[in-house]
Amino acid sequence: MLTIYIHNEPYRVKAGINLLEACLSLGFNVPYFCWHPAIKSVGACRQCAVKVFKGPEDTRGTLLMSCVVPVADGMRISIDDPEAVHFRARVIEWLMLNHPHDCPVCDEGGECHLQDMTVMTGHVQRRTRFPKRTHVNQDLGPFVAHEMNRCIQCYRCQRFYCDYAGGRDFGVFGWHDGVYFGRAQSGTLQSEFAGNLVEVCPTGVFTDKSLAQHYTRKWDLTTGPSICVHCGLGCNTIPGARYGQLRRVYSRFNSQVNGYFLCDRGRYGYEFVNSDRRILQPRLRQEDGSLAPVAKAQALAFVGQALQRGKAIGIGSPRASLETNFALRKLVGAEHYFQGESAQKSAISEAILDCLQRGPTPTVSLHEVETCDAVLLLGEDVLNTAPMLGLAIRQASRNQPLEEVARLNVPFWLDLVARLITQDQIGPIFIAATGATRLDGLARQIYRAAPDDLARIGLAIAHLVDPTAPEVSRLPDDAFSFAHPVAEVLKAAKRPLIVSGPSLGSVELIHAAANAAWALTRAGKDARLCYAAESCNSLGAAMLGGGDLTAALELLRSGQADTVLIVENDLRRHMPENDFEELLSLARCVIAVDHLEQATTQRAHCVLPAATFAEAEGTLINNEGRAQRFYKVLPPPAAVQESWRWMGELWVASGRGEASPWPNFDAIVAALASEFAIFKDVPALAPPASFRQVGQKIGRQPHRYSGRTAETADQTVFEPPPPEDADSALAFSMEGTPLEPPSALIPRYWAPGWNSLAALNKFQIEVGGPLHDGDPGQRLIAPKPYPQSPYFKDFVSPFARRPQQFLVVPHHHIYGSEPLSAASAPVASLCPKPYIALNGADAAAAGIAGADQEVVLSLAGASLRLSVILDSTLAASLAAVPAGIAPFEGLDLPAWGTIAAAPAGGQRGGGGS
């Protein structure tokens, strides 16, 4: 710690940071533009000037840009020095010379950093009379709108998009006062993180296109703390609602998880909540076979009777909250509860959980990934399956080059200088995958092979690092020439990281990654092990246990069950068509509880409308075993309620008791914690519903929320009270104190004078650091230091080609492979069509002329007509198909299939056999 003097008062600040960070962390308001807590300093905007004095005698001082000056012990500065104040007001006047001043039609208005800074510096009158410069905008795709006239040339967008996130299709064009930020030509932004431009740009150049059609100002949004449900990383989000509709999702800061950013799947996937596929009424199958809306009581009575009469089983879901799955498990009994994944998927989730708990290597949060200095990716295309993990790995790739920067005594946060020193050096990242991945550009070495061979690579590396780890026989030369240097580099690294995941459907791969990580730990490295997870609660479902869908089907076949209660799950996505049909035909009664219409709800006898993540509260366990709480953002529509609440009502309807055992959310959390030792800390994740600040709840609506007396006036002029929320300490109103809520309950970031996201600075212990009372969420699992080698002794035989056959492997797509986001209109427009990818040599050998040819793929008893894509990166004898996209949903891949040229005519992509 150092002492600096601001306005002659001493303050203690951390060494090694810059003056701007120090001032902001101390709570001073210094205006700034180009500095960003995650993207660091560049000194481009000249807005953050302060006076620095040589000593107590120096009265003139020097104007310096605080974001590029390191703090020094005894430093004396002034923020309020008249010259500094004047300078800053003039700088903003220059920046605004060409600004169109069109805040009323600008979607940034009301949460605009430029507005805030303009007010802060006191520049109130535009004096220049010259005509304003204009720019032509570009169409940047379905996510981001572009309005270049509002640009103030701070370069944040380019520095985020290209430098931080590695995008290549964006840049700065032109020169002098005409510099232009955009693409070489109109077109969809290719980065998975393009949506962050909306938050990163301090002005309204980049705004949220999904919001534009139902635009709402920040001060009118009802917001709450939530968690992204579109992959297993559990990024923290702040969704916002107005007029009973979800309108946008912004990132919620969590220094351990997603930091300042989100991926585009997470940001734009929310529109499924507003989809016309929503189920808003209980539905009951009628005599004529149709599903018709019925009253709640009728539906409950029907399901209650079915549960009482029949031998019921319950099928939970990896995308439902812990509480929902737990309530279902209680309702049907543990031995009749199934976790709702195929045997393959559920074995993988269990293997992941096992590896994280049993071995000596700790897992990582996304933030810790950024601190690793060598990474091996084993089989997982992270930018498509867990995008933010890819962004974190990109930051990790800078750690070794940054050592040179430190050696030269240049602070790492002097971003431009640091990047000039490191040039295009990249730290060691190694990728072993079935084909090209979106991170390949970072890789020092790439190995492409079939899943089994990838697992063997992992095992081989483990053995090379620690000779006591099981050896891999018959390792081919090319594999060895990959594995050997990887092992050497990982051994030399300070904090090596092994990344794998469930996407290739291989338990052996999970085990191989664990072996490699454990070997590194045994070799004395501070190694880390990270697995992506497919669904937002995959790990939570695995912790709760329960059989897989094959076991459920067995039970139905044996006649020990005849009634199936399915909660927030589309079984068709987890089982092949034949099994799905068999399950439906065996079950006398199928009850589905879900929020979107899907194959299972269409075939059910009774459908109960479930609340989405935005209308419910719950706990999710992310890929590292971190339990995180999400809360309602808006009250569920009339007939809709949380799935766990339906379970409580079914408890009563099926005659299990007089009242629901879980009258409110805290009750079910308590029940969960008392039954499972692993969940004992879940109730402490956030304050209970009885929590009050100065006797008041925490308002989900800002104190400037407008239209209270007109919002519902078209229905009634009697202004009904806002809906009660018995489940949390948050209220659907503007009530509350100006005090900062506990971090798990922060509904939005706002501070006096800071309407933009930058208000977050006021909620952190130090800028960029954790929130005041710690980041919400808690990791529930810990590694076990083993005296003995815990290695898996899996013997994986080398991948053997089969004549005339292809091993069909799943390729995941950020847009499309995850079902909920795929139901969101902007995301749906980017989902790929079904295809089959082959490498050129294989295609030629199979007599396929070239790309776009129609072929018939025979796979697991089905014949699918598809068009061919040639992918030269695909390993030999593999065929890749898009995972989770019709007609491939529900198929356990990899699987062997044959390909033949399609006869003329016929339907494309059909599932008929």
Place this chain on the structure above:
Amino acid sequence: MFTAIRTLFQVFLHGFRRRYTVQYPEQRRYLPPRWRGRIILSRDKKGNERCVACYLCAAACPVGCIALGATQDEHGRRYPEFFRINFSRCIFCGYCEEACPTYAIQLTPDYEMSEYQRPGMVYEKEDLLIDGEGKYKDYDFYQVAAVSIKDKGKGQGLNERPPVDVRGLLP
């Protein structure tokens, strides 16, 4: 006794004073255009809705009686999908008019808004929107805004230079 007579005399004198009572509704007083009565939404000269659905009036309204929803046409022009004022709550303070950057929302000298039922005091956009410019003439916000709309491209607004050619090399 004397005071009683004096009072009677004064009342008698008042009979000859000038009368102020207006025989409303047969007779009406002149109200200046700045009178703060019934609120309207105006259109610009070309007949387009002036309101750009910026929510500033709603935010300024101390009683929260304005609710609107923004949407935009295919050319990017923002306008309110619905616009509702609950006049049973309005205090005719005029803050909405002060806040409006487009002169769309204006208070008028009409105060005759009695209803037998309170729901009748809830005015929707079709009740509020008039055909003319109201009291503020010749202002078209979109001519000074950055966004392009139908019939106004980049650089065609007021006080604007033609768009920069980013590929040009001339200074």
